[in-house]
Amino acid sequence: MLKGLYTAASAMITQQRRTEMLTNNIANANTPGYKEDQGSIRSFPEMLLSRIESDSFQTGSGSRSFSKQTPIGSLNTGVYMQELKPLFSQGDLQSTNEPTDIAISEKEVPVNEQTKDKAALFYAVRLGSGDIRYSRSSRFSLNENNELTINGNVVLSTAGRPIAVESGNFKVEEDGTVTENGRNLGAIDVRIALDTRNLAREGNDLYRTENGQELPSAAANPAVNYSLKQGMSERSNVDVTRDYTEMTTAYRSFEANQKVLQAYDKSMDKAANEIGKIV
Incomplete structure (x- = not known):
């Protein structure tokens, strides 16, 4: 459960930084020669999950135990803002x-x-x-x-x-x-x-x-x-219309991940205070 919580939180932080970048671009739309920033959003490296089990087999002198791994699948732990890169096209x-x-x-x-x-x-x-x-x-x-x-x-x-x-x-x-x-x-x-x-x-x-x-x-x-x-x-090379559209998308993504975070919070609250309650 905590993995999903961290994934939603990392997405919120990324969209917040993206919004700050777009806000700075729009604020400098009338700054002569200003070059707008562009952000690169990347996902964290995926983790391959495996289940480790113990097993044994019979030999002439008795049984021998060993451990084995069963692949479960990959897990992605969220995204992050990798870098801010100015766009140097001429205004x-x-x-x-x-x-x-x-x-x-x-x-x-x-x-x-x-x-x-x-x-x-x-x-x-x-x-x-x-x-x-x-x-x-x-x-x-x-x-x-x-x-x-x-x-x-x-x-x-x-x-x-x-x-x-x-x-x-x-x-x-x-x-x-x-x-x-x-x-x-x-x-x-x-x-x-x-x-x-x-x-x-x-x-x-x-x-x-x-x-x-x-x-x-x-x-x-x-x-x-x-x-x-x-x-x-x-003039600056800021495309105000595009940046406003991207800012709206960033807001919506932030709100969606915020709701996911709230759902996890309610689930954890129920698990801690109701399911685990000793009567």
């Missing part, structure tokens, strides 16, 4: 006419042979600690030093330095080159993640690599074709 590009909105337009990127997923492009930014992180946000701003930043983190050039402008009248070419008043201020550094499984979300539109290695340059990869669009913002 729609929306015109804003704001010079500090700079979106990456992916034209051609290689496909990972193992995962069959497309590679992803990111801006390289530097934290206050000096660590390098990666962002897909298209919403830039200027700090107190007139340097291009994303959420307060300095955007790096291909030379590894910040890009400082004098005003908001700068221009960004499709290859990432930033110019102002005829001066070349550097090129925005775009990196490529050939295997997106190596990326971990840090929050605040930032990603890091799991192995600590920096992502390679996208401009130096002949298999990559992209352009930067100034005055355009990349």
Whole structure:
């Protein structure tokens, strides 16, 4: 009986985590460049049940006993949320006419042979600690030093330095080159993640690599074709309609397993307080 109780409880926990993931996706539906999470639900390894019995046989010197196993069948002990994996497909590009909105337009990127997923492009930014992180946000701003930043983190050039402008009248070419008043201020550094499984979300539109290695340059990869669009913002790739539908399904599954749990609770209460009652 307890096995069924644990199975229902694990399903409730899984659907709760799934609901939290979908809620976070919907909350970030209007966040520029946000990549929605997808969850992988897996079942626990099945257990093969066997009945162990004792038996004996006669020999010339007497009887000998031995144990034998009779297969009963397999038992599944529930499900769990294995991982959260961002979906790095490109969101729609929306015109804003704001010079500090700079979106990456992916034209051609290689496909990972193992995962069959497309590679992803990111801006390289530097934290206050000096660590390098990666962002897909298209919403830039200027700090107190007139340097291009994303959420307060300095955007790096291909030379590894910040890009400082004098005003908001700068221009960004499709290859990432930033110019102002005829001066070349550097090129925005775009990196490529050939295997997106190596990326971990840090929050605040930032990603890091799991192995600590920096992502390679996208401009130096002949298999990559992209352009930067100034005055355009990349919307999130969240499918709100689909996520609302999946959230409803998660709620219904949670309620169904909750009723199973309540039924087990009533059965255990009856067994403990009525069947086992000593009069």
